[in-house]
Amino acid sequence: xxxxxxxxxxxxxxxxxxxxxxxxxxxxxxxxxxxxxxxxxxxxxxxxxxxxxxxxxxxxxxxxxxxxxxxxxxxxxxxxxxxxxxxxxxxxxxxxxxxxxxxxxxxxxxxxxxxxxxxxxxxxxxxxxxxxxxxxxxxxxxxxxxxxxxxxxxxxxxxxxxxxxxxxxxxxxxxxxxxxxxxxxxxxxxxxxxxxxxxxxxxxxxxxxxxxxxxxxxxxxxxxxxxxxxxxxxxxxxxxxxxxxxxxxxxxxxxxxxxxxxxxxxxxxxxxxxxxxxxxxxxxxxxxxxxxxxxxxxxxxxxxxxxxxxxxxxxxxxxxxxxxxx
Amino acid sequence: xxxxxxxxxxxxxxxxxxxxxxxxxxxxxxxxxxxxxxxxxxxxxxxxxxxxxxxxxxxxxxxxxxxxxxxxxxxxxxxxxxxxxxxxxxxxxxxxxxxxxxxxxxxxxxxxxxxxxxxxxxxxxxxxxxxxxxxxxxxxxxxxxxxxxxxxxxxxxxxxxxxxxxxxxxxxxxxxxxxxxxxxxxxxxxxxxxxxxxxxxxxxxxxxxxxxxxxxxxxxxxxxxxxxxxxxxxxxxxxxxxxxxxxxxxxxxxxxxxxxxxxxxxxxxxxxxxxxxxxxxxxxxxxxxxxxxxxxxxxxxxxxxxxxxxxxxxxxxxxxxxxxxxxxxxxxxxxxxxxxxxxxxxxxxxxxxxxxxxxxxxxxxxxxxxxxxxxxxxxxxxxxxxxxxxxxxxxxxxxxxxxxxxxxxxxxxxxxxxxxxxxxxxxxxxxxxxxxxxxxxxxxxxxxxxxxxxxxxxxxxxxxxxxxxxxxxxxxxxxxxxxxxxxxxxxxxxxxxxxxxxxxxxxxxxxxxxxxxx
Numbered sequence: 001x002x003x004x005x006x007x008x009x010x011x012x013x014x015x016x017x018x019x020x021x022x023x024x025x026x027x028x029x030x031x032x033x034x035x036x037x038x039x040x041x042x043x044x045x046x047x048x049x050x051x052x053x054x055x056x057x058x059x060x061x062x063x064x065x066x067x068x069x070x071x072x073x074x075x076x077x078x079x080x081x082x083x084x085x086x087x088x089x090x091x092x093x094x095x096x097x098x099x100x101x102x103x104x105x106x107x108x109x110x111x112x113x114x115x116x117x118x119x120x121x122x123x124x125x126x127x128x129x130x131x132x133x134x135x136x137x138x139x140x141x142x143x144x145x146x147x148x149x150x151x152x153x154x155x156x157x158x159x160x161x162x163x164x165x166x167x168x169x170x171x172x173x174x175x176x177x178x179x180x181x182x183x184x185x186x187x188x189x190x191x192x193x194x195x196x197x198x199x200x201x202x203x204x205x206x207x208x209x210x211x212x213x214x215x216x217x218x219x220x221x222x223x224x225x226x227x228x229x230x231x232x233x234x235x236x237x238x239x240x241x242x243x244x245x246x247x248x249x250x251x252x253x254x255x256x257x258x259x260x261x262x263x264x265x266x267x268x269x270x271x272x273x274x275x276x277x278x279x280x281x282x283x284x285x286x287x288x289x290x291x292x293x294x295x296x297x298x299x300x301x302x303x304x305x306x307x308x309x310x311x312x313x314x315x316x317x318x319x320x321x322x323x324x325x326x
Numbered sequence: 327x328x329x330x331x332x333x334x335x336x337x338x339x340x341x342x343x344x345x346x347x348x349x350x351x352x353x354x355x356x357x358x359x360x361x362x363x364x365x366x367x368x369x370x371x372x373x374x375x376x377x378x379x380x381x382x383x384x385x386x387x388x389x390x391x392x393x394x395x396x397x398x399x400x401x402x403x404x405x406x407x408x409x410x411x412x413x414x415x416x417x418x419x420x421x422x423x424x425x426x427x428x429x430x431x432x433x434x435x436x437x438x439x440x441x442x443x444x445x446x447x448x449x450x451x452x453x454x455x456x457x458x459x460x461x462x463x464x465x466x467x468x469x470x471x472x473x474x475x476x477x478x479x480x481x482x483x484x485x486x487x488x489x490x491x492x493x494x495x496x497x498x499x500x501x502x503x504x505x506x507x508x509x510x511x512x513x514x515x516x517x518x519x520x521x522x523x524x525x526x527x528x529x530x531x532x533x534x535x536x537x538x539x540x541x542x543x544x545x546x547x548x549x550x551x552x553x554x555x556x557x558x559x560x561x562x563x564x565x566x567x568x569x570x571x572x573x574x575x576x577x578x579x580x581x582x583x584x585x586x587x588x589x590x591x592x593x594x595x596x597x598x599x600x601x602x603x604x605x606x607x608x609x610x611x612x613x614x615x616x617x618x619x620x621x622x623x624x625x626x627x628x629x630x631x632x633x634x635x636x637x638x639x640x641x642x643x644x645x646x647x648x649x650x651x652x653x654x655x656x657x658x659x660x661x662x663x664x665x666x667x668x669x670x671x672x673x674x675x676x677x678x679x680x681x682x683x684x685x686x687x688x689x690x691x692x693x694x695x696x697x698x699x700x701x702x703x704x705x706x707x708x709x710x711x712x713x714x715x716x717x718x719x720x721x722x723x724x725x726x727x728x729x730x731x732x733x734x735x736x737x738x739x740x741x742x743x744x745x746x747x748x749x750x751x752x753x754x755x756x757x758x759x760x761x762x763x764x765x766x767x768x769x770x771x772x773x774x775x776x777x778x779x780x781x782x783x784x785x786x787x788x789x790x791x792x793x794x795x796x797x798x799x800x801x802x803x804x805x806x807x808x809x810x811x812x813x814x815x816x817x818x819x820x821x822x823x824x825x826x827x828x829x830x831x832x833x834x835x836x837x838x839x840x841x842x843x844x
Binding site (some may be wrong): 058064088089091092093098100101102107110111120124155157171 | 334335672734735736738739740741742743744745746753754757758
């Protein structure tokens with residue numbers, strides 16, 4: 001892979017939420033980057049801070065109770081955290097856009113599909129209604145919606161889930177953003193539609209040269225879609241590597257556990273593997289590795305000291321005492 | 327394409343709404359009330375501000391025809407000849423109670439004019455003979471218990487001449503107003519004592535000075551006016567004493583007739599023996615106040631004789647104005663505040679919510695009265711007062727649905743494409759609250775009309791003479807014990823309007839409720 005510019009560079013991002021008067025770090029000093037034209041997979045269990053991270057990139061952390069406590073989010077070299085709300089609004093939808101998990105509720109039920117695509121176009125471009133309409137229909141065609149002229153004037157309830165997700169993608173890509181954040185875009189869809197949507201995103205990425213931050217907990221989807229993967233656990237990045245290494249040579253016990261939890265079609269086993277225990281509630285682990293309680297290879301040191309990210313190979317990092325060099 | 331149209335939200339809503347017969351009916355009524363409110367004044371039969379009697383001339387209706395009646399009368403002579411009323415000597419006419427009706431002579435008879443409702447009698451007198459007409463004026467005072475009275479007495483006039491020593495039994499008929507007759511002296515005496523005797527007792531304790539004269543006319547009399555020629559005993563037997571002209575009078579209170587006898591061979595001049603009325607009962611309407619519902623005034627008239635139908639029609643505009651404008655103001659302010667409080671949260675939410683709590687702590691009417699007390703009476707202030715107590719209700723419901731709507735993914739999606747907050751609030755959240763707002767709007771209009779009417783009723787509406795339903799009720803309430811229509815029709819208008827709006831709102835709610843299956 002050629003050395004390309006980082007389109008998004010997150011450093012030491014910490015996000016705190018206030019709850020019962022206490023501030024709790026939901027995202028704790030994470031760093032990762034996305035190169036231009038790259039698809040980054042962000043993997044992790046529910047509640048590990050994936051969605052909060054993506055919202056913070058958009059500047060949409062609900063505040064209060066949440067706030068960004070530290071770190072930087074650099075987009076094309078500029079720190080988004082320094083942006084004023086007005087400037088941020090210009091970035092949203094134009095440079096960075098987002099696709100959500102729930103296609104059934106992501107569209108406003110009281111407006112036609114066309115109106116909702118037009119909205120983003122008219123907001124960020126100097127267009128008149130006819131131009132916006134033509135562009136919208138073009139986008140609908142691009143995301144593979146049959147009879148786009150007719151769908152244009154339909155209401156969301158008249159569309160199936162897959163169709164709605166296509167519309168959401170059309171809205172997301174309407175202004176040709178540089179970064180598309182897809183927050184579990186296929187979770188709510190059935191398997192055949194999932195494949196269609198993933199293929200579509202793959203195609204569109206190649207056509208438009210958009211970077212994608214792909215948030216999911218489905219490792220199969222990661223294998224299909226991503227170039228690199230960030231594994232998150234309890235608000236921290238525990239492993240970062242390219243997708244081949246992740247599947248062939250995973251390091252972190254949590255990653256191993258995740259991979260082990262995938263049922264294989266070739267084997268018949270009594271019981272599916274699962275990582276024992278539960279994700280600790282944010283802010284409850286005071287010292288040591290956050291995964292220590294659930295880890296198969298736990299050592300005494302794990303319970304005492306918080307492991308740093310260890311550099312493994314080129315571009316491979318892992319947060320585990322197993323790989324301490326000393 | 328057709329199938330899609332069939333299942334559009336609007337079609338589904340329409341189908342669900344049309345299933346509710348009562349709500350559709352109420353909707354029809356609401357439309358009708360609206361039309362009456364807008365165009366009604368053009369069709370109102372009378373000016374609501376002026377008495378109808380003053381308007382009859384414009385409409386080509388003769389007030390006199392309604393309120394007065396001419397009674398033809400004639401005198402009968404002893405020889406059977408009929409004398410026209412204009413030739414009757416010393417004709418005197420008088421009504422017993424001039425406040426109720428008055429009487430005067432005209433070319434063709436006597437004209438009786440009603441002044442106010444009630445029952446009285448008109449006495450028409452010429453010399454020794456007199457007749458009485460019963461006058462019934464319909465209106466405020468119920469006339470159900472009016473007794474029939476003796477109107478005229480007809481004495482059979484003997485044609486032959488008598489000689490001294492003869493005896494003659496007088497025959498007479500006392501005609502009552504209900505058509506029955508009294509033919510015996512005992513009965514007539516008893517009737518007279520019952521009718522006039524009671525009056526007499528009152529008179530003695532009263533202020534009237536000429537009581538002796540009254541006594542004379544107020545009792546039963548059977549007497550001879552020419553004592554030296556004829557005498558008459560209590561049984562009505564006449565004895566002839568001398569030759570000449572004999573006259574016997576029968577008097578029952580105000581009614582009296584005479585009979586003439588010729589004793590001996592000398593011809594006597596015929597005299598007037600009785601006054602005969604064409605009609606003995608005069609039924610009139612009191613057209614000056616509280617006319618009961620009739621074909622001319624379907625809803626009757628009020629205490630100032632204004633047409634209630636016209637006032638109700640004119641009042642519709644005012645009532646709807648209060649209902650719509652106040653609720654519109656309340657809805658707009660309440661919805662905007664509710665949206666802002668619900669969307670932004672924080673101190674703004676706390677402030678708005680506390681204010682709402684304070685306002686809702688007062689009962690609606692009390693709050694409205696407080697506002698009126700502060701601002702002074704008047705239509706605009708009523709509108710403002712009703713709006714003030716509508717605001718918190720809307721803040722509450724709009725805030726509640728905003729709170730749930732702002733968590734919807736499409737709101738987040740809108741944010742993620744860079745839509746400004748104000749646009750999100752009004753384009754993405756506001757339409758979601760519309761269904762609740764619409765339902766509440768219709769419901770609140772009913773309440774607002776009721777409160778508006780209540781405030782007018784309490785005299786806080788400024789002009790109490792204005793044709794407004796509440797003030798109409800207020801003005802009519804004092805007479806409500808005996809006048810039904812003056813309170814009934816404005817009240818009915820309020821009931822129908824409020825009920826229509828509420829039932830319509832109810833149907834709207836059911837139709838907009840997605841949980842309710844078709």
